[in-house]
């Protein structure tokens with residue numbers, strides 16, 4: 337394990353916020369985690385992957401464990417399926433590309449999502465009609481309290497929309513060291529139910545898309561509407577899309593009849609947070625060094641020199657305005673970190 341002191345975190349968070357860590361530990365294997373926990377048992381450390389879903393409000397004095405455990409291994413396969421074990425520190429999109437090169441299906445809709453493999457289960461990453469839970473078999477973890485190994489199977493992770501047991505009940509209680517995926521080798525389940533993806537394939541006259549076609553379209557759509565964090569600091573969607581009851585939805589439409597919505601079950605309705613934020617006048621708005629993206633109101637951006645606190649305060653302003661206007665309390669998707 338390598339430990340660095342007084343290190344800038346600017347290149348380790350996709351908001352590109354400048355702040356410093358007094359104790360940054362680079363982790364390359366499970367034993368280094370266990371050793372760290374045994375010798376630092378009363379310190380609440382911060383677990384860091386690719387930093388694309390994290391906002392550091394200020395300098396960080398707690399130890400940071402940056403997980404860089406590598407490796408992609410096939411551990412079992414039949415004619416139809418393959419089980420692939422991947423180190424938490426592998427870059428997510430590299431693994432997607434590896435699966436496409438080998439013609440393994442399941443990850444193609446999740447192309448180009450920033451971040452590392454170990455963070456993917458935390459919020460059950462999802463895009464274009466697919467979520468991590470659809471391909472997740474299990475993960476290896478180490479308890480931050482005991483240093484002991486624990487394996488979580490899919491049905492033990494409480495996966496839901498942008499959440500899991502690791503973001504709720506067991507927040508910061510387990511460090512994911514490795515994830516096992518179940519991918520298809522034949523008869524890939526091609527999913528283009530998501531409207532913009534379907535439209536793109538129609539436009540290209542692709543009637544029977546392959547997993548590579550799906551990935552290519554996803555990449556093209558994402559690149560056309562999401563800001564590249566290497567150019568403009570951001571963490572993707574800052575808030576989750578709120579899910580409300582039928583009753584609350586009726587109340588909402590009394591206030592505004594044009595709110596878009598998706599019925600996700602008999603009594604649950606998902607509202608795009610971007611539309612609420614836009615209706616509050618925030619789309620493309622700049623305040624000092626921060627603001628929202630001009631193509632996507634749900635994306636808060638760093639115009640260059642924003643501090644973590646500046647971005648956080650702006651996000652809370654949005655939250656207050658949406659609550660006041662629509663009586664809906666937005667919930668952060670991004671993980672907010674205090675020192």
Ligand SMILES: Cc1cc2nc3c(=O)[nH]c(=O)nc-3n(C[C@H](O)[C@H](O)[C@H](O)COP(=O)(O)OP(=O)(O)OC[C@H]3O[C@@H](n4cnc5c(N)ncnc54)[C@H](O)[C@@H]3O)c2cc1C
Nearest residue numbers: 383385386387388389450451452454455461462512571572
């Ligand atoms: C431009 C852009 C687009 C995005 N689009 C999407 C999208 O379409 N869908 C989507 O779901 N997300 C999206 N995101 C959010 C982000 O990519 C995902 O949440 C990703 O999984 C974060 O990975 P990371 O390694 O960067 O996590 P980090 O930001 O490093 O960490 C995120 C959280 O996970 C915890 N964590 C990290 N590693 C571990 C570990 N090994 N064990 C335990 N806890 C850990 C951290 O403590 C933190 O709470 C987007 C982000 C950006 C910048």
